[in-house]
Amino acid sequence: MTGSRLPSGLAAWSEQLSALRPDIAIALGPMLHRLDELVGRHSAVDAPDGVPDGVPDGLGGLTRRGVADRMLISQWALAQDVPEEFLRRAAMGELLYLAQARTHDTVRGRSVLLVDTGPDLHGGPRLAQLAMALVLHRRATAAGAEFRLGVLTSPAGSWLEGDLPAMLEAWLGARGRRPATVEDLRAWADVVERPEQAWAVIADRLARASSGAVPASSGMTGRWPRRVVVQESDWTEAGPTALVVGLAGERVHLPLPALDLAVRVLRGQGWRRTAPTRTSSAGGGLRQMRLPGAAPFLLARGADAHRLVTQRVPDPGAQTGQPRVRRFPGPVLAASRIGTRWVALVAVDDVLEVRIVGKRLADVDRIRVPLTELGLMSADVDSLAAEPPAELFFRSGELLVRLGGSWWRLSPAGTFETWGTTVAVSPSTEVDVPLVAMHFDDHLWVALNGGAGRFGPVQDSGPVPETHLGAGAIAWQDGGGWRLADLVHQTRPITACSAAPSSPDPGVPVDVDTGTKVVGVTRIGDVPGLVTVGGGGVLVRFVSRQGTRTLTRWSGGIAPPALHARLPLIAVEREDGVVEVGDLGSGQVRLRVESLR
Numbered sequence: 001m002t003g004s005r006l007p008s009g010l011a012a013w014s015e016q017l018s019a020l021r022p023d024i025a026i027a028l029g030p031m032l033h034r035l036d037e038l039v040g041r042h043s044a045v046d047a048p049d050g051v052p053d054g055v056p057d058g059l060g061g062l063t064r065r066g067v068a069d070r071m072l073i074s075q076w077a078l079a080q081d082v083p084e085e086f087l088r089r090a091a092m093g094e095l096l097y098l099a100q101a102r103t104h105d106t107v108r109g110r111s112v113l114l115v116d117t118g119p120d121l122h123g124g125p126r127l128a129q130l131a132m133a134l135v136l137h138r139r140a141t142a143a144g145a146e147f148r149l150g151v152l153t154s155p156a157g158s159w160l161e162g163d164l165p166a167m168l169e170a171w172l173g174a175r176g177r178r179p180a181t182v183e184d185l186r187a188w189a190d191v192v193e194r195p196e197q198a199w200a201v202i203a204d205r206l207a208r209a210s211s212g213a214v215p216a217s218s219g220m221t222g223r224w225p226r227r228v229v230v231q232e233s234d235w236t237e238a239g240p241t242a243l244v245v246g247l248a249g250e251r252v253h254l255p256l257p258a259l260d261l262a263v264r265v266l267r268g269q270g271w272r273r274t275a276p277t278r279t280s281s282a283g284g285g286l287r288q289m290r291l292p293g294a295a296p297f298l299l300a301r302g303a304d305a306h307r308l309v310t311q312r313v314p315d316p317g318a319q320t321g322q323p324r325v326r327r328f329p330g331p332v333l334a335a336s337r338i339g340t341r342w343v344a345l346v347a348v349d350d351v352l353e354v355r356i357v358g359k360r361l362a363d364v365d366r367i368r369v370p371l372t373e374l375g376l377m378s379a380d381v382d383s384l385a386a387e388p389p390a391e392l393f394f395r396s397g398e399l400l401v402r403l404g405g406s407w408w409r410l411s412p413a414g415t416f417e418t419w420g421t422t423v424a425v426s427p428s429t430e431v432d433v434p435l436v437a438m439h440f441d442d443h444l445w446v447a448l449n450g451g452a453g454r455f456g457p458v459q460d461s462g463p464v465p466e467t468h469l470g471a472g473a474i475a476w477q478d479g480g481g482w483r484l485a486d487l488v489h490q491t492r493p494i495t496a497c498s499a500a501p502s503s504p505d506p507g508v509p510v511d512v513d514t515g516t517k518v519v520g521v522t523r524i525g526d527v528p529g530l531v532t533v534g535g536g537g538v539l540v541r542f543v544s545r546q547g548t549r550t551l552t553r554w555s556g557g558i559a560p561p562a563l564h565a566r567l568p569l570i571a572v573e574r575e576d577g578v579v580e581v582g583d584l585g586s587g588q589v590r591l592r593v594e595s596l597r
Contacts, residue, residue, distance in 0.1 A: 009033070009062045009099075015141065016134040019165040024265055027257035031131045033063065033099070038245065038252050039135055039199075042226065066097025111140035111147045112198035114188050114225055115171065118153055118179035120203035124240050124256050125230040126175075126266055129201045130168070132228065136199060137164050152180035152200070156187035158539075158550040162587020169271075170553070179203070182210050189224055193547075198225035207246075286595035288388040289571045289579050291564035293337035294427040298323075298571060298581055298591060305331035305385035310342060313569060313581050313591045323593055328355055331381055334390035334401045339431040343392055345401060347371060347381050354399070354410075362397045363412040373416060375404055388562065393425050393434040400425055400434070423476075426469035426565045435469050435487070443504050444476055446487055454504040455485050470521040470565040473528035475510070477518075483507035484521070484528060484545065508545045516541070520563040522570075524584050531570070533560045540570075542584070553587050 010017065010029050017025040062072075075095050079086040089095050113136050115121075115129045133149060140147040149160045149167045151174045160167040160174075180202060189195040207229045228247050232240035243254045256262055265271075286309055289300035296313035302325055311323035328346045330353075335344040341358025352369040371381065384390070384403065393400040399410040400419070407422040409415070423444065424437040436447045443456035444467060455474055458465050466477040475484045485507035512518065516534030522542075523529070529544030531551070540551040540561055554561060557572040564570075568584040581591040 013134065013138060016138050016164065019168055019271055020265075021271070024257075024261060024271075027261045028127070028131060028134075031127065031254050031257075032134060034252055034254055035128070035131050035245070036135045036138075037063070038247060038250070039132075039139070041250070042247055043139075062096050063099035064093050064096065066099070070098040072096045072098065111136045111143075111145055112150070112192050112225070113148070114150045114152050114185075114192075114198060114200040116152045116180035116200075116202045116206065117171070117174045117176050118203075119177060120179045120205060121201070121230060122175065123266070124232050124243055124262060125201075125203070127256065127262060128228075128230045128243055128245060128254065129171070130265070132199065132201055133164075133168065133171070150188060151176075152184045152188060152202070153178055154552070155539075155550070156184075157191045157548065158552045158555075161551055161553040166553070166587040172271075180206055182206070182213050185210055185224065186213070192225065195223050195225045199228055200225040201228045201230060204229050204231055204246075286577060286579055286593060287573065288386075288559070289573060290388045290391065290562050291567075291569055291571055291581070292335070292389075292391045292427075294429055294431075294566055295337060296564065296567055296569060296590075297337045298579065298593065299335060299337070299389065300579060300593075301332075301389070308332055308335055308342075308344065308389070309593070310337075311591065311593060316583075316586075316588065316590065320591065326357060331385040332389055333381065333384045333403060334392050336392040336427075338392065338394045343394070343399070344389075345392065345399075347385075350378075352376075352410075361394060364394070364397070364399055364410075366412040367399065367410050369410060369416050374408060375406075380404060391425075393427060394432050395434055395436075396432060400436075423464055423467040424469045424474075429566075437467055437469055437474060439464055439467070444474065446474060448487060453487055455507060456504050457506075466518065468518065468521040468530070470563065471523035471528060471568070473521050473523065474507075475518070475521045475530050476507075478509075480514075482510050482512045482518070482530060482543075484510050484530065486528060510543050510545060511548065512543055517560060519560055520565070522563050522568055522584060524568055531561070531563055540572075551584070554582060554584075 007026060007029070010025060013032060020028070075086070078089070113133055121129070137147045147164070149171060150158070151160070151171070153176050160170040185200065185206065192198045207227050210224060210227070226247065228245060231244045233244045234240060234242035238259055241256055243256060245252045245254055287301050289298060291297070292299055298311050298313055300309045301307065302309045306328050308326050308328070309323050310326065312321060314320050326342070328344060330346045330348040333345050333347055333352065335342060338361060341356055341361060343361060343364065344355045346353050346355050350371050352371055352374065354364050354367045356365050390401055390403060397412070401408055401410065407419040409417055409419055421438040421440045422436060423439045426435040428435055438445045439458065442458065443454050444458060446453045446455070446469070455476070458476060458478060468475045472487050473484060474487055475482055483506065485505045510530060512530060512532055513534055516532040519531045519533055521528060521530055524542060527544050527546060529542050532541050532543055533539065534541070538556055540555045542549045542551055554570050554572050558575050559573050562571040569581055569590070570584055571579060571581045573579050577595040579593045580589050582589045
């Protein structure tokens with residue numbers, strides 16, 4: 001929907017209303033304007049220079065209050081043709097004026113909306129939640145701030161993910177049977193950075209219960225979010241026809257849209273949706289996935305250890321292709337897409353062989369390594385075949401792979417020594433120049449385009465620190481915690497690492513909960529961070545220097561998710577045999593593949 005398809009009074013809301021059909025958007029218009037005015041009046045404490053509702057910025061929408069020079073021409077026509085009606089409307093406050101549009105710079109950092117989706121607010125009050133989300137999102141967008149939406153009955157911090165349409169779609173399906181409690185409100189107040197700047201749409205019961213309660217525990221913020229109380233009113237035989245919204249002692253009367261339109265919205269009808277994600281099917285099983293290489297491709301094991309399923313992850317809105325099932329002569333222990341071909345390490349008669357699907361890659365197809373030379377026995381092969389295939393990297397005519405807990409360099413010439421100091425490898429846009437992180441001299445070193453970056457320090461004795469490379473960042477375990485740093489190009493050659501190129505980058509500490517598994521490092525927007533899985537292997541979180549976000553959309557898989565090393569893509573295996581590949585930035589599913597058993 002574009003602004004030209006909306007009435008002039010709603011043109012400024014075109015971005016927020018793009019998820020709704022025009023008739024629904026128009027029906028919500030009066031509610032949006034009244035709530036926007038209410039929010040503006042109660043945001044005055046944050047307004048610049050004490051301006052109560054932002055800085056004037058042209059005209060937008062209609063209002064029942066204003067000055068004579070902004071009165072609609074149609075109202076002046078009433079004064080001329082029906083003066084008694086004009087006087088009546090003036091006395092009752094029913095005349096229409098052009099509203100003054102304002103820029104809303106009152107949001108700082110992020111705008112937060114918490115909603116109770118329990119039975120106390122089923123029905124019409126949910127429309128007030130929808131309208132509040134649209135109002136706060138518009139204000140946040142105008143101020144260059146982030147908008148976040150949370151459901152009070154969900155675990156505190158489990159924000160709805162994605163852009164506004166994705167969040168509203170998740171909100172639509174979040175209707176619950178349990179009403180929110182004071183404990184829920186207190187838990188969310190503890191995880192919101194500035195709860196006094198957040199908004200909570202709740203029922204009168206919860207507002208009364210929380211009025212005498214202590215907002216947060218000792219040492220926390222000690223404030224509640226702004227509590228917006230919604231009640232149904234103006235009952236008829238068909239049900240309520242209006243809502244009363246209360247905030248800080250002020251009450252606003254909001255007429256509800258026509259019953260049929262309201263029902264359509266609450267049942268998920270009347271919404272504009274993006275093109276549905278097409279589902280492709282792969283014969284046999286589908287499990288143990290990875291997103292290897294520099295290009296966006298999904299790799300998963302098929303019905304047995306001899307089969308791999310591969311499929312390109314399409315660009316948003318692009319055609320979805322069909323997966324390819326490839327069979328090899330033995331269990332596949334490692335595989336990756338390198339350039340334009342697939343390269344696999346296959347165990348055949350106690351020998352590890354290289355098989356290539358596509359163009360030849362130097363002479364790596366000549367690599368044959370006895371499994372015993374890598375310290376692998378038949379039980380080890382079975383164990384590796386039950387896990388996601390290890391990732392392969394091509395460097396200077398050789399293959400790099402991590403098997404049995406060690407990094408190996410496999411050469412067509414027959415050398416296959418272990419790289420004892422290598423701790424992590426990540427693909428780059430150049431086929432034969434992967435990023436390599438090594439550990440020595442009490443630091444981590446990363447080869448960068450013929451130079452080196454130095455990070456740390458880390459302990460040189462004891463176990464090698466767990467390290468992850470990806471999305472232009474490096475993360476490593478430092479004692480009991482984790483540190484994170486952007487990769488910085490330094491000009492000194494990697495062969496001269498012992499002569500430190502500059503002061504090492506110590507990184508910044510990130511707070512990873514004890515007992516969680518670090519899946520990898522990625523970047524959402526411009527922010528690098530770790531993706532972790534915990535909570536019984538169910539909750540997926542993004543941990544950065546800015547805090548922790550629960551990736552609700554990508555939680556609940558039956559195995560740890562897979563991350564792409566360069567792109568903000570995540571793959572999740574669901575209980576119904578479906579693998580979803582999604583975009584961490586937008587929250588949208590880019591690919592869905594189901595297995596046909």
